[in-house]
Amino acid sequence: MKRIAVLVGLALFVFLGLAQAPAMGSPAGSAPGSAPGSAPGAAARVAAEFNVRDYGATGNGSTNDTAAVNKAITAANAAGGATVRFPSGSYKSANSIHLKSNVTLQLDSGATLTGSSADTYDAAESNPYDGYQDFGHSHFHDAMIWGDRLTNIGFTGSGTIDGGGNLITGNPKAGEADKIVSLTRCNGLTLSGITLRRGGHFAALINGCSNVTSDRLTIDTASDRDGWNIISTTNAVITHADIAANDDALVFKSDYALGAKLPNGHVVVQDSHLSARCCNALMFGSETCGDFTDYRFQAITITGADKSGLGMVSMDGADISDVHYRDITMTGVRSPIMQKIGTRKRCGNSPGVGHIRDITYDDITATGASSAFSPTLWGESGGNHIDGVTFRNVNITVPGGSGTTAVTVPSNNPTDYNPNSIGTRPAYGWYLHNADHITFTDSSVRFAANDGRPAVLANTGSTVTFDHFTAQRGTNSPYDLGFQSLTGYCVTNSANTTGGALRVNATGSTTGCAPPSAARYEAEDGSYSAGGTVDTDHTGYSGTGFVNSANADGAYVQWTVNAAQAGTADITLGYANGTTADRPMDLTVNGATVPAGTSFGGTGSWNTWHTAVVAVPLRAGANTIRATATTAAGCPNLDYLDGPV
Helix, strand or coil: CCCCCCCCCCCCCCCCCCCCCCCCCCCCCCCCCCCCCCCCCCCCCCCCEEEHHHHCCCCEEEEECHHHHHHHHHHHHHCCCEEEEECCEEEECCCCEECCCCEEEEECCCEEEECCCCCCCCCCCCCCCHHHCCHHHHCCCCCCEEEECCEEEEEEECCEEECCCCCCCCCCCCCCCCEEEEEECCEEEEECCCEEECCCCEEEEEECCEEEEEECCEEEECCCCEEEEEECCEEEEEECCEEEECCCCEEEEECCCCCCCCCEEEEEEEEEEEEECCCCCEEEEEEECCCEEEEEEEEEEEEEEEEEEEEEEECCCCEEEEEEEEEEEEEEEEEEEEEEECCCCCCCCCCCCCEEEEEEEEEEEEEECCCCCCCEEECCCCCCCEEEEEEEEEEEEEEECCCCCCCCCCCECCCCCCHHHECCCCCCCEEEEEEEEEEEEEEEEEEEECCCCCCEEEEEEEEEEEEEEEECCCCCCCCCEEEEEEEEEEEECCEECCCCCCCEEEECCEECCCCCCEEEEEHHHCEECCCCEEECCCCCCCCCCEEECCCCCCCEEEEEEEECCCEEEEEEEEEECCCCCCCCEEEEECCEECCCCECCCCCCCCCCCEEEEEEEEECCEEEEEEEEECCCCCCCEEEEEEEEC
């Protein structure tokens, strides 16, 4: 898996040698923050902080403090850059705050910046490209805080920016605002620690930005609309976010509001919680003009989404590729996983039809909330199939409860991105249409209530593989897996939930089980550290047993793996971890450590086996690969290593 290095944290600058004159907005004869009786400007020469109260802000909750805030921002920018600090208090902002380069707004604990109902915010600017996207995406000045073409800016601290119920969720009139934070063409943004509440249409909207860092950001727009729209943005790391939205929670888009198709990608989101009352929790689109590539989503909990939990659509010609989801738990999501290619083409420069390719889902658990919107991959015809999607240890439980239905292709509105743009799926589990090179490994689909539809139906595509796949069988379902006009389907080592063989129905389709692409090396045939044993007391293992290592830091299992040629190759480790705690291991190949350790989280029980795939450098011939525990809990139970033939 590619490693990406993204983002530099933003630094606060200390500027020496400021002019002797008082800073802008200071009381005559004193500088902001100077001690009583000190020489004018003495503190300013060494200060990297500008307190809004020194510029006239009252923090009393009723006085309009916007002018004072803008004066402090101007002074900090003129000083070369600094922090504008909001000490504890309630600051009212009845006008738009104009952020400037090299300025960070710091809201201390107990500090709240609140919007106003006075309708005196900046008017929406004109935009010759506003016909290509919704009004809220096309205009940026109608916001509590906005800036364009800024560098090294930030929002930090532990305070709150609250629209106060005064921001507009639809199209604002003159003087009304529909966003808290609105930033375009920025480079170097930190958005960490603070809370954004009641943001109107958007709590935060950024477009055309790069180098974004966010840690421990909280957004609560569950009574309004979107959480954070990240549009045409590259190089972002978002960690420990907690976003509760009414519309979309965290969404990646690319529109034509800035008059060009712009790139997107090199993004990491991890250790976060998302929820979306009406709409999508973690989403690509619907605005999809520019291409998207290199996204990593890991350790994310989603609690509710009335559309998609993990949604991905290409509606306006974008290519979406190299996107990877890992360790994600979803509950109460209407459509757990959805990919769709559409033909809306709402973008400048004569867009064509987009593509979705090279997507992986690992260690995903989901509980669906609608029997109609089964997890779906829907490609377009011709050369616009969805291509190259891999599911490993993806386990989905859907509501079920439907009777037997016709197994025909459902209706589709190609210009609509919502899950309900496709009619009720003819499978209770996975529905695949115009999809190629799709692989399910160590995965399952189940229902909460008996369902008469097949578990899986794949229509018009090629090379669809189910290996170690488990499907629950409905009492009246005609079969378990259905293939229609499909070239090269393969079902191996798979069963229903009671252990019986899956019933396969193939119409106009051909089988295509390829020869093994990996050589298996059983753990019990390798070597292992002192205290380890070969056990057979848990079911489902490969070979003659598995290795149960000593519960010790440094415990290991080692294999000798043969490779036909030198190069980077994927190896797959089969393991079980019946605890709820991760049992991480370091991998060494021929004595050299693979750069990053690998996570081996809980698998639910010691009888449940998962896989972890790691890219490693191999030399031609024999290679020594060792997996070594890095905690006192030792290794997970290790079953096998699959390597290249």
